[in-house]
Amino acid sequence: MSTSxxxxxxxxxxxxREDRRDEIKQAAIKVFSxxxxxxxxxxxxxxxxxVAQGTFYLxxxxxxxxxxxxxxxxxxxxxxxxxxxxxxDLDTREALGSDLKRxxxxxxxxxxxxxxxxxxxxxxxxxxxxxxxxxxREFYETLLAMLTSFNRILHERGLIAKMNFRVLSSMTxxxxxxxxxxxxxxxxxxxxxxxxxxxxxxxxYLSGTTRDIE
Amino acid sequence: MSTSxxxxxxxxxxxxREDRRDEIKQAAIKVFSxxxxxxxxxxxxxxxxxVAQGTFYLxxxxxxxxxxxxxxxxxxxxxxxxxxxxxxDLDTREALGSDLKRxxxxxxxxxxxxxxxxxxxxxxxxxxxxxxxxxxREFYETLLAMLTSFNRILHERGLIAKMNFRVLSSMTxxxxxxxxxxxxxxxxxxxxxxxxxxxxxxxxYLSGTTRDIE
Amino acid sequence: MSTSxxxxxxxxxxxxREDRRDEIKQAAIKVFSxxxxxxxxxxxxxxxxxVAQGTFYLxxxxxxxxxxxxxxxxxxxxxxxxxxxxxxDLDTREALGSDLKRxxxxxxxxxxxxxxxxxxxxxxxxxxxxxxxxxxREFYETLLAMLTSFNRILHERGLIAKMNFRVLSSMTxxxxxxxxxxxxxxxxxxxxxxxxxxxxxxxxYLSGTTRDIE
Amino acid sequence: MSTSxxxxxxxxxxxxREDRRDEIKQAAIKVFSxxxxxxxxxxxxxxxxxVAQGTFYLxxxxxxxxxxxxxxxxxxxxxxxxxxxxxxDLDTREALGSDLKRxxxxxxxxxxxxxxxxxxxxxxxxxxxxxxxxxxREFYETLLAMLTSFNRILHERGLIAKMNFRVLSSMTxxxxxxxxxxxxxxxxxxxxxxxxxxxxxxxxYLSGTTRDIE
DNA sequence: TATGAATGAGTCTTCATTCAT
DNA sequence: TATGAATGAAGACTCATTCAT
Numbered sequence: 001m002s003t004s005x006x007x008x009x010x011x012x013x014x015x016x017r018e019d020r021r022d023e024i025k026q027a028a029i030k031v032f033s034x035x036x037x038x039x040x041x042x043x044x045x046x047x048x049x050x051v052a053q054g055t056f057y058l059x060x061x062x063x064x065x066x067x068x069x070x071x072x073x074x075x076x077x078x079x080x081x082x083x084x085x086x087x088x089d090l091d092t093r094e095a096l097g098s099d100l101k102r103x104x105x106x107x108x109x110x111x112x113x114x115x116x117x118x119x120x121x122x123x124x125x126x127x128x129x130x131x132x133x134x135x136x137r138e139f140y141e142t143l144l145a146m147l148t149s150f151n152r153i154l155h156e157r158g159l160i161a162k163m164n165f166r167v168l169s170s171m172t173x174x175x176x177x178x179x180x181x182x183x184x185x186x187x188x189x190x191x192x193x194x195x196x197x198x199x200x201x202x203x204x205y206l207s208g209t210t211r212d213i214e
Numbered sequence: 215m216s217t218s219x220x221x222x223x224x225x226x227x228x229x230x231r232e233d234r235r236d237e238i239k240q241a242a243i244k245v246f247s248x249x250x251x252x253x254x255x256x257x258x259x260x261x262x263x264x265v266a267q268g269t270f271y272l273x274x275x276x277x278x279x280x281x282x283x284x285x286x287x288x289x290x291x292x293x294x295x296x297x298x299x300x301x302x303d304l305d306t307r308e309a310l311g312s313d314l315k316r317x318x319x320x321x322x323x324x325x326x327x328x329x330x331x332x333x334x335x336x337x338x339x340x341x342x343x344x345x346x347x348x349x350x351r352e353f354y355e356t357l358l359a360m361l362t363s364f365n366r367i368l369h370e371r372g373l374i375a376k377m378n379f380r381v382l383s384s385m386t387x388x389x390x391x392x393x394x395x396x397x398x399x400x401x402x403x404x405x406x407x408x409x410x411x412x413x414x415x416x417x418x419y420l421s422g423t424t425r426d427i428e
Numbered sequence: 429m430s431t432s433x434x435x436x437x438x439x440x441x442x443x444x445r446e447d448r449r450d451e452i453k454q455a456a457i458k459v460f461s462x463x464x465x466x467x468x469x470x471x472x473x474x475x476x477x478x479v480a481q482g483t484f485y486l487x488x489x490x491x492x493x494x495x496x497x498x499x500x501x502x503x504x505x506x507x508x509x510x511x512x513x514x515x516x517d518l519d520t521r522e523a524l525g526s527d528l529k530r531x532x533x534x535x536x537x538x539x540x541x542x543x544x545x546x547x548x549x550x551x552x553x554x555x556x557x558x559x560x561x562x563x564x565r566e567f568y569e570t571l572l573a574m575l576t577s578f579n580r581i582l583h584e585r586g587l588i589a590k591m592n593f594r595v596l597s598s599m600t601x602x603x604x605x606x607x608x609x610x611x612x613x614x615x616x617x618x619x620x621x622x623x624x625x626x627x628x629x630x631x632x633y634l635s636g637t638t639r640d641i642e
Numbered sequence: 643m644s645t646s647x648x649x650x651x652x653x654x655x656x657x658x659r660e661d662r663r664d665e666i667k668q669a670a671i672k673v674f675s676x677x678x679x680x681x682x683x684x685x686x687x688x689x690x691x692x693v694a695q696g697t698f699y700l701x702x703x704x705x706x707x708x709x710x711x712x713x714x715x716x717x718x719x720x721x722x723x724x725x726x727x728x729x730x731d732l733d734t735r736e737a738l739g740s741d742l743k744r745x746x747x748x749x750x751x752x753x754x755x756x757x758x759x760x761x762x763x764x765x766x767x768x769x770x771x772x773x774x775x776x777x778x779r780e781f782y783e784t785l786l787a788m789l790t791s792f793n794r795i796l797h798e799r800g801l802i803a804k805m806n807f808r809v810l811s812s813m814t815x816x817x818x819x820x821x822x823x824x825x826x827x828x829x830x831x832x833x834x835x836x837x838x839x840x841x842x843x844x845x846x847y848l849s850g851t852t853r854d855i856e
Numbered sequence: 857t858a859t860g861a862a863t864g865a866g867t868c869t870t871c872a873t874t875c876a877t
Numbered sequence: 878t879a880t881g882a883a884t885g886a887a888g889a890c891t892c893a894t895t896c897a898t
Contacts, residue, residue, distance in 0.1 A: 013881090013882095016882090017882090020882090036341055037341065038252050038341065041866095041867070041868090042867080042868065042869085043867080043868090051883075051884085052883060052884045052885055053868090053869085053884085053885065053886095054869085054870080054871080054883070054884055054885060054886095055882080055883055055884075056869095057868095057869065057870075057871095058881095058882070058883075062868075062869075063867095063868075122340075123340045123341060123347075124338055124340055124341030126336075126337045126338055127250055127251065127252065127337060127338030127341040133337075137400070163414060163417075163418075164406065164410060164411075164414050166403065166406075167393065167403065167406065167410075167411055167414040167415075168414065168418065170392050170393050170396050170403070171389040171392065171393060171414070171415065171418055172389075173392050174388040174389045174390070174391050174392020174393060174395075175385040175386075175388045175389045175392075176388070177388050177391075177392060178384050178385065178387050178388020178389075178391060178392075179381065179384050179385060179388060181388075182384050186351070189380065189381065189384070192378065192380075192381065196378060196381075197378075197381055200377060200378050200381040200382065200385070201381075201385065203377070203422075204377075204382070204385055204422040204423075205422070207375075207421050207422045207423070208417075208418040208419070208421045208422030231857095255891095255892070255893085256892075256893060256894085257892075257893090265858075265859085266858060266859040266860055267859080267860060267861090267893090267894085268857095268858070268859055268860065268861095268894090268895080268896080269857080269858055269859075269860095270894095271893095271894070271895080272857065272858075276893070276894070277892095277893065277894095278893095441860090441861095444861090445861090448861090464769055465769065466680050466769065469887095469888070469889090470888080470889065470890085471888075471889090479862075479863085480862065480863045480864055481863085481864065481865095481889090481890085482862070482863055482864060482865095482890085482891080482892080483861080483862055483863075483864095484890095485889095485890065485891075485892095486860095486861070486862075490889075490890075491889070491890095550768075551768045551769060551775075552766055552768055552769030554764075554765045554766055555678055555679065555680065555765060555766030555768075555769040561765075565828070591842060591845075591846075592834065592838060592839075592842050594831065594834075595821065595831065595834065595838075595839055595842040595843075596842065596846070598820050598821050598824050598831070599817040599820065599821060599842070599843065599846055600817075601820050602816040602817045602818070602819050602820020602821060602823075603813040603814075603816045603817045603820075604816070605816050605819075605820060606812050606813065606815050606816020606817075606819060606820075607809065607812050607813060607816060609816075610812050614779070617808065617809065617812070620806065620808075620809065624806060624809075625806075625809055628805060628806050628809040628810065628813070629809075629813065631805070631850075632805075632810065632813055632850040632851075633850070635849050635850045635851070636845075636846040636847070636849045636850030637846075637849070659878095683870095683871070683872085684871075684872060684873085685871075685872095693879075693880085694879060694880040694881055695872095695873090695880080695881060695882090696873090696874080696875080696878095696879070696880055696881065696882095697878080697879055697880070697881095698873095699872095699873070699874080700878065700879075704872070704873070705871095705872065705873095706872095
């Protein structure tokens with residue numbers, strides 16, 4: 001998300017270009033978030049930034065492309081947030097629990113800071129075109145694969161019970177996803193502190209996977 | 215699903231009208247399912263049925279309206295399926311488990327029989343307009359309320375542990391939802407039999423809510 | 429050009445459709461002829477007919493397509509005019525001469541009746557797109573092939589001298605073409621009667637091919 | 643062609659300016675030749691030269707203007723080539739023939755060296771705007787007038803027969819033109835040596851104008 | 857009821873040209 | 878002179894909806 005591409009310095013001109021791009025992208029996020037992809041007009045986006053219609057096309061190929069880019073940004077944000085998580089040694093269920101809470105809170109923070117993008121993602125990213133549908137499908141496949149293998153490892157370490165790990169992973173993703181929708185997108189659970197929400201998720205996950213180990 | 219107002223008999227003319235309506239609606243489901251709401255064209259729907267463009271408007275107010283109606287059908291289908299479920303006495307966790315399996319399989323059956331509508335629902339029902347967003351929000355609120363109160367009762371009967379029941383309900387919904395997406399919509403878990411999938415869901419739910427009662 | 433497709437009768441509805449199509453096509457010819465392809469607006473065409481913008485697209489795929497169709501009509505008109513010509517026995521140069529005059533006058537008539545299309549053809553048919561360039565190239569190839577073989581036959585019958593017949597054909601086409609441009613398109617030679625113009629062409633052709641037969 | 647005002651030397655600065663102008667013009671010829679006037683973009687031209695978009699406008703008024711200038715260059719090239727021809731005394735048809743061959747080959751050479759411009763001229767110079775259409779019309783009028791008067795003189799010297807000299811000139815121009823298109827632009831007659839092509843043209847012209855003098 | 861031709865508002869996109877630096 | 882970012886006018890095309898027959 002930051003513009004520090006390949007950590008290199010950008011020339012002043014390049015910097016200005018990046019800034020302008022970002023400015024437009026932010027405006028697009030706002031407009032998409034308010035009206036949805038189909039109802040959003042390029043004219044609204046440029047008006048938001050205060051530039052001419054043509055300027056938009058100097059930075060993006062079109063409405064579809066910028067939407068795709070925004071979506072990719074979001075997916076990358078989520079993946080990198082999760083990937084940034086350094087699991088501790090995880091030799092006890094307690095350690096596992098506190099680790100999960102940590103990553104859960106981290107993700108919550110990030111998504112809360114990007115509520116609009118999160119909302120766009122859930123509300124209609126699938127409805128734009130086939131390409132994005134595929135992108136999202138792959139995103140879920142990645143998550144699913146990551147979680148499945150993670151669960152398998154936990155099982156080998158005797159931390160969770162034997163289950164159909166793919167189904168387990170699906171359930172876990174759905175569980176988290178729904179809570180995010182309620183909490184982040186709809187602000188429905190707002191009276192409940194994030195900690196408690198995450199706590200419930202983790203406890204549920206842990207208990208749900210305990211069964212016959214005990 | 216049928217518009218059998220007051221369960222009464224329909225005159226031949228009314229019956230014919232109903233049939234035609236249904237025919238168009240089925241075609242619309244097919245077209246929406248294949249192309250998505252925005253890419254779907256009224257012309258495709260009528261071609262599918264083999265009637266003229268104008269005929270469509272004799273039965274439906276327009277594209278948005280028929281989509282809304284299809285969505286409402288779906289929501290009603292889901293709600294009525296769940297509502298049709300007569301919980302047994304549920305005095306033990308075993309009874310609860312088998313009951314949940316029963317309703318789970320029931321729902322799976324119904325959704326599998328209506329895969330296209332299920333897909334439409336998940337993929338983009340939110341993206342059409344504000345009105346439908348509200349409708350769907352209310353649907354979830356209803357589910358949430360039902361589950362929350364259900365969970366509370368179970369807790370009172372000592373069947374499940376004390377938790378934040380709203381969060382618990384959210385999690386449960388998401389869990390089920392995600393699995394439905396994978397299983398029904400994407401056909402992703404197809405090698406796993408429905409029984410096993412449902413079984414995993416129920417076990418997970420039960421364990422996840424067990425914690426400190428034992 | 430006539431709508432008597434495959435000599436079959438058209439139903440009333442089909443007939444009306446054909447009429448409307450033709451009406452639009454005539455308007456398009458007028459607009460293209462006045463403004464040229466690029467400067468011509470679809471909006472001008474429909475205004476000319478007195479229908480809405482969308483109506484245009486019920487009958488034609490777009491601006492490019494209708495232009496192509498008009499051009500094809502023209503090429504077919506020319507080819508069929510020439511093809512309609514039944515050469516007489518042609519055993520003497522006199523017979524050849526009078527025959528050539530006949531077809532020349534025929535062609536002149538047809539082109540004069542379709543001045544606008546003729547003008548469009550010469551002025552910019554090449555400039556529209558590659559596809560049309562190819563079409564036109566093929567048209568010339570056809571003419572060239574026809575003429576070349578025709579000239580060869582005349583030579584075999586001892587009516588014209590031995591020459592490079594392909595070059596001869598090219599020259600002949602160009603000669604005729606230029607005169608058409610002056611006479612039909614620019615109205616430049618208008619004081620000269622068509623008969624005289626054609627006469628000059630024929631005499632020139634005949635003398636130009638006489639050389640060593642005498 | 644060059645802007646060498648008063649045939650004087652150009653200062654270094656002026657020289658550099660001229661060079662840059664020419665560079666851009668050459669690039670424009672290339673781009674126009676490849677894509678045609680309408681499809682050609684100023685951005686392509688400047689990219690070809692390696693300068694910025696704005697630079698183009700330091701040297702030319704715009705796309706239309708540079709095209710016009712290129713076209714004028716071409717017309718001047720043709721006219722000056724013909725004008726450069728010093729007719730010999732021309733008292734016999736043999737002398738006339740060899741003279742015509744000479745100028746024919748000269749013209750062929752020049753056009754072959756400027757194939758791209760030649761192609762631009764034939765393909766779509768007419769389609770750009772009214773102004774150029776007029777320019778081209780005048781060019782043809784000039785040629786026509788030159789040829790007409792030339793033919794008249796030849797007739798007076800008893801070298802060619804009496805004909806409608808304007809029509810004759812038109813025919814001659816068309817004849818040459820078509821052959822040029824085939825030979826220079828389309829490379830269609832490439833297997834035939836230039837000499838033969840020109841020879842055919844001259845012979846045809848001479849025979850075509852012989853008729854009753856003999 | 858059924859038809860399907862006609863409507864026309866609505867939006868994305870292109871690209872020649874300008875101008876502040 | 879050179880740059881290149883910004884401009885903004887202009888137009889093709891789509892498609893849900895209407896309505897005369």
